[in-house]
Amino acid sequence: MTHITRTTTALALVWAAGAAHAGCGVDSGSVRILANDFDALGIVINEAATCAGDGVSVEVNMTTEHKALQVPALTVSPAQYTVAVVANNSIVPLLNEDLIRPLDDLVAKYGDSLSPSQLIRIDGQVMAIAFMGNGQHLFIREDILEEAGLEQPTTMEGILEAAKVIREKGIMEYPLAAADQAGWYLGNEFVNTYLGYGGEFFEPGSAEPAISGETGIKTLEMMKAMTAYMEPEYMTFTSDEMKAMYLAGEVAIMNQWGSMVNGHIDPNGPAPEIGEATMLAPAPTVGGNSIPAAALWWDGFTIAKNISDEDAEASFAAMVHGIRPEVATANPSAATWLMKDFAAPETAKGVLGNASGGARAYPMSPYMGLLHTALGAELADFMQGTESAEQALADVEAAYRTAAQEAGFLN
Secondary structure, eight states: OOSOOBOSSSOEEEEOSSOOOTTSOOOEEEEEEEEOOSHHHHHHHHHHHTTOBTEEEEEEEEOTTHHHHHHHHHHSSSOSOSEEEEETTTHHHHHHTTOBOOOHHHHHHHOTTOOGGGEEEETTEEEEEEEEEEOEEEEEEHHHHHHHTOOOOOBHHHHHHHHHHHHHTTSOSOOEEOOOOTTHHHHHHHHHHHHHTTOOSBOTTSSOBOOSSHHHHHHHHHHHHHHTTSOTTGGGOOHHHHHHHHHTTOOSEEEEEGGGHHHHHOTTSSOHHHHHTEEEEOOOBOTTOOSOSSOBEEEEEEEBSSSOHHHHHHHHHHHHHHTOHHHHHHSTTSSEEOSTTOOOOGGGHHHHHHHHTTOOBOOOOTTHHHHHHHHHHHSHHHHTTSSOHHHHHHHHHHHHHHHHHHTTSOO
16 A cells, blocks of 8 residues: 555554665664644655655554544553654643653754754753644635625734625625634634734743633634624534635635645645635734734654654654655645745745744643633533623633643642
8 A cells, every 4th residue: 555544543554565765764663653634744644654665664543633642642652653743732742741752862863854943842852853834824715805896804803894795795605614613623713813812821920721801702702703604504614624615615714724725726626716716815813913813833743752762763764754855845835844945835925924923833831732622612602602701711711720730730
């Protein structure tokens, strides 16, 4: 088999025989990769899989459930996976549980193609290798704006005004979409908008939550206002469903992941005419602020601690092969690559615009994951109109406090 198999239940063997790629530099070891499932990661992992052959095997599990799997899978000895592909939020549980190893020695041996900006250091040690920047930004149907006689909206308030005009002119009944599915996606929508308002998630120097004030209420009110111009089933939308709706011509404006750009604008894809009409722009601002309402992210890889040194070396070498500069050069529009000497194309302008506009990074505090989980679980009633914003935020803080006390972050 010479392709990546997506699965949520088990490891999928991708490449266990054939000649090893000459550029990988290893001839023995087991490479077992756990990763999220989206287009840009598939490119990297397909390249890493070419290192299989001779004494090297490569297995992959690409799944949207990767965050739930990574801690238990890396806790066993030997770890079920040798590589965990992470972002700046999902690395935190692995660090907290001491499940990943420092990479300085492997960088010295195999890291000639890496740039210093790719080395993610924690307490002075390299703990991850970043290979792409990411974030959500505006995907806009420029042809729909022209038909409605509208300029490009740059604020959330402007998006609401544009959506109203598009509806009133009979062009689209539901021109907006957001990933509001209860759970991680809903929590993420709150995080993005709250950051845009300039909100702080915790009291300074503390694990005490700080979201229940005026900024939190404004955030929820804006999220709810947007849903008036979305399909009634908006609480079921994930980024993948948004992509399908957009390519079906059902959405005019949305905040979508930069790592998914290629799948939306591919001239050889299912809707080349929509891709050609798509305008990419930074995430909108909100509330009169100048900060894009979207967290900045990096994606990268870590190497498990509870594995043999042989498997660690093979895994590191395979992943470095997967993220070599030539991969970025050959796939320039697939992601906002961080590889050495990469010249970013127009398709990266959304994520890069977020960064240059001062967008804030997704928090790497050890308790942010608990708050994110509470947001995803407790905001659904408000979004469905059965609870006030004040009560929803109080419920979030109560659920978070319980989890934070159990984890030892709060007394």
